Amino acid sequence: MLYVIGLGPGGEALMSQEALAAIEDCDIVVGYSTYMRLIKDLVKDKEHFATGMRQEIDRCQKAIDVAIETGKNVGVISSGDAGVYGMAGLILELLGDRADLEVKVIPGITASLGAAAIMGAPLMNDFCHISLSDLMTPMPIIEKRLLAAAEGDFVICLYNPRSKGRPNHLSKALSIISQYKSGDTIVGIGKDIGRKKEKYILTTIKDLDETLVDMTTIVIIGNKETYVKNNRMITPRGYSL
Structure with a gap:
């Protein structure tokens, strides 16, 4: 079994x-070194392999090979x-077409959902995810998607929003x-969601301080109906109140 x-x-x-x-059922755990550190208490004395950033293909191939061979x-x-x-898609x-290895994908709470929960309820209506990393998706395509999402007034969750290299x-x-x-559109900045330094900041497009944003941050941009009340970001679903 490959989880x-x-x-x-x-x-x-x-x-x-x-x-x-699933982690308990694993004999061997493979992952990015930073994430392996997050679950060291769960992995305990299990055999494990950790690799650095941008080694996803090697990491996934290693997991497949080990699962098949052992x-x-x-x-x-x-x-x-x-x-x-x-990693699910890459695996x-x-x-x-190989059918000699059973694969089971175990879902988890993604950053947008974790951030939305602490911010309030910003994802109550249609929303989309767009990554600003152009390592695998050309920037012109990212720009086209941003424009379409904005024109459709989606709530937009920006992954990989800003880094030293970008x-x-x-x-x-x-x-x-x-x-x-509008420049007055509400924006939520979620930092280190689910971790010790977790926090969020509510601002607007025109007032957003980019220096607060890094690779452990997700940015949620509201739609024209999104508002703030009691320091909570709310996108109405459309109920008649």
Whole structure:
């Protein structure tokens, strides 16, 4: 069995019972070194393999090879949900037509859902996820998606919003989005969701301080109906109150 496990944002309290049971059932756990540290108390003395950033293909192929060669239960871990910018798709792509290995994808709470819960209820109406990382998706395609989402007035969850290597991607995205969304549109910034330094900040497109945003941050941009009450971000579902 090869498990592809979504860990949620980072804390054990936000992991599903299914994810905890899958880790317990694993003989071997494979993952990105940072995420492995998050579950060291769960892995305990199990055999494990950790690799660095941008080694996803090697990591997933290693898990597949070990599972097939040994017949042991192997777990590949992802933060958030394994099927949302995680390892599930890569595992299935690498397997191709092979049918000699059973794969089970274990869902987890993705960053947008974890952040939305502490912010209030910003995702009560239609929303979308867009990653600002252009490592695998060309920037012109990202820009096209941003423009379409803004024109459709979706609530927009921005993953990988800003990093040292991509310091201007967020400002560029906000400029594109501002073609259809007002500068007064409510924005939620969620930092270190599910971890010890967890916090959120509510602001607007025009007042957003980009220096607060890094790779452990998710940015949720509201629609034209989104508002703030009692420091909670709310996007109405449309009920008559």
